[in-house]
Amino acid sequence: MQGIAQTTQASTPYGHATLQALIDAAKPGDTVLVPAGVYVGPIQIDKPLTLEGRLWPVIQGDGQGNVVAITAPNVTLRGFVVRGSGTSLDREDSAIRASAPNSVLENNRIEDALFGIYLERAADSIVRGNTIYGMELPLSRRGDGLKIFYSPRTLVEGNVMRNTRDAILWYSPDSPVRGNDFADGRYGLHLMQSDRHVIEENILRNNSVGVYVMYGSGFELRRNLIINNRGPSGYGVGLKEANDVLLEGNRILSNRVGVYSDGSPLRPGSTVTYRNNLFAYNEIGLEMLPNTERNRFHDNIFLDNGQQVTVAGGGDLLRNEWAMDGRGNYWSDYAGFDADGDAIGDLPYAAKSLYDTLTGVYPELRLFQLSPAVDALDLAAKAFPLFAPQPRLSDPAPLMQPPALPPTPGLEPAPTTANLIVALVMVAAALFIVWAGRRGPGGRRYVNVGKTHRATARS
């Protein structure tokens, strides 16, 4: 069909069931402007069209199957509220399911959906600026907010996702993921068997795992905020048999494990480089399987993690490079000095706490974390080197000052005023008790106990 593309303004504001009719009536390449209203789904788009919602028209599914199905290439869907998908995990019921290349899904709001946006064999697509809310279901029955399957070169940018299972990119190489905010799910971002991804300036918060990279090569994670990802297998970043990975300028804060590395890199000759990242306030900063090698660390900040670096199951990490070109990392527990004033510590940083070594082999001993007994144990190991374990890693050039970090999105300031009030109330209460103790009943001061009692007994 070779019609001239035109823009159609649909005129019926309450056109129930008319959206499908509008689509059927439009010619390939048309732009259809859809006014506000509630339109009954499911909808199928089977020709190249641009559908643009004005003032958030709603496409309401019937709780069965997909709500919007895109089966033709070059379809753009923009500015809609899409809700009410089915709940079958087997059929992967989705709010928007696109199975043709060059799909553009932009600025849509997806609610009450099992799967939010599902691209299946939809190469060169764009998923940008969408907001995806999953169903209120237990995690095991939720679907993926975003599933990108066999869709290479897809751009995922500026989306917000809450309460779903994963955002997963599977067999979709060369797809950049940028500026998204994924929270309260299982895997914030899951890359499976997929190569060459740039993952930039995303916020991954309160998931079980922030970013999990499994089997692939060529990943650049830059300036992401990865915060508070917890649970029994909670990791900020997980690397499983991933090759040629660069992590740069990420803030990895307050996760159960900051970075978990399992067999990365796997391929001979490939590397994993950690540069200028902040690992702070995680229960474990970095957890690696024993005999991991060819990881390079420099200019990172390891700040106040419960345990900075552990080796799961015991062993050491000595076959990795903990400094490059004479610059190592900043360790908040470094106890050395810098006599020659070159900002590099004169003694290597060596991780050899007896307790950390013990918990690598017997993780159940973590129960004693924060106990003074643990400090006593480490002190004893230092005093009697007989018990001191072999170092697990050694940074030959630890930095004396933390290096500057690039800015990352999404950090909130602390509630200063409320905290100040609370603290002042505590001091005031304490002083009041002292004051109450200084003066006796009725404002009189008593010299000794006997008198005190007689005075009250009479009154």
Next chain:
Amino acid sequence: MNITVIWTLAQKELRDALRNRWFLLYTAAFVGLSLALSYMSLAGAGIAGFAGFGRTAAGLINLVLLIIPLMALTVGAQSLAHEQEQGTLAYLLAQPVTRAEVFAGKYLGLAMSLLASVGLGFGIAGVVLAISDGAGSPAAYVGLMGRTYLLSLAMLSVGVLVSAMSKRGGVAIGGGLFLWLTFVFLGDLGLMGTALTMRLSVGQLLWLSLLNPLQVFKMAAILDINATLDLLGPAGIYAMQEYGQRLRIIFLALMAAWIVLPALAAYARFQMRGDF
């Protein structure tokens, strides 16, 4: 029991505590260290651009575990035995007051002095943290202070029990210090060794460690702040999965038991003793 009498005795006890050099020393140490600790963790908050309350709290927990039991145990241990040795207790009991009133007044007064000390430490550190944006949620901070206070009451009860069982002040102090060593170091180290040699299951390890009120405090505080016990490894994850939010009740019940039972035992002993 006459409330006015108890209150008067409590005030007298509070005044004595404020005159007690040891007590003042412990309070000063607690305030000073928590202040230093908050300064130290602020260095980190500057780098992270993020409320490092998690680590501040962890440092405070560590500090509380060391100092608060020491303070409460010694103060409790001094209470009855020391006064008995000085003869003031006999003088007091010769007055028309019941032993229950004396005991309640003493306990209340000591409890108030501990509250002042804990409030001062947390309050001053909290001001520093708040001014420099280093603190996290105020509710969590108040919660941590509350749990610290409960721990100090538990240790006070144990200390008073030691005092009621001792004939002399020096013996009572020695007993209190030995218990401190047990609660803080020996118990945990022993349990670590037992876990390694006997291959205890995580459930057994969890419950054995919960016999120690310091561990109860620690776990409850971590649960308050992190909302999970991930920090404590497999045993913590087991506790979360097995008991979930009921853990809060379990911790509270265990702590209440540590406060009430030793205090009751101490009272019973105090009632029975003829030499006071």
